[in-house]
Amino acid sequence: MSDPALKTQTPAAVRQPSGPLQDWLATLSRIDAADQARGAPRRPDAQAAWEPRIVAPAEPAVEPEAPPASRAEDEDLAALMAENMMLKARLRQEHGRYDELQALLADELRSLRAHVQQEVDKAEELRAERDLWMARAEALAQPLFQPRR
Secondary structure, rough: OOHHHHHHOOOHHOOOOHHHHHHHHHHHHHHHHHHHHHOOOOHHOOOOOOOOOOOOOOOOOOOOOOOOHHHHHHHHHHHHHHHHHHHHHHHHHHHHHHHHHHHHHHHHHHHHHHHHHHHHHHHHHHHHHHHHHHHHHHHHHHHOOOOOO
């Protein structure tokens, strides 16, 4: 099993805003802190205009130390999940190969059927030509076998 398959994203990393949102929140926090430091009163028309509410990020809950047995179970679970993901990927790959093989076989069967049909058509033409020549030969030979008068 590969190491990247075993690594999962922590819940704390998921909760952290990133990119422009984080920059925007940081800028608003700095502006708000500067207003409070200057003692500037809030605008009186705060109720009339909508403003985004600044919310402090929640502190991640400190989890108590897990006993070694549950850590081993977590590691086993992570290993099983990683193996499951790898098996699913391998199964998807095998299905893709199976579909490709079926498509190739279908193409080959179509071309083989077309070839067999061409050969059957040629045989039919040869039979028709043979029958025509037999009829001509009979027509030419008929006077030879008629009694003379």
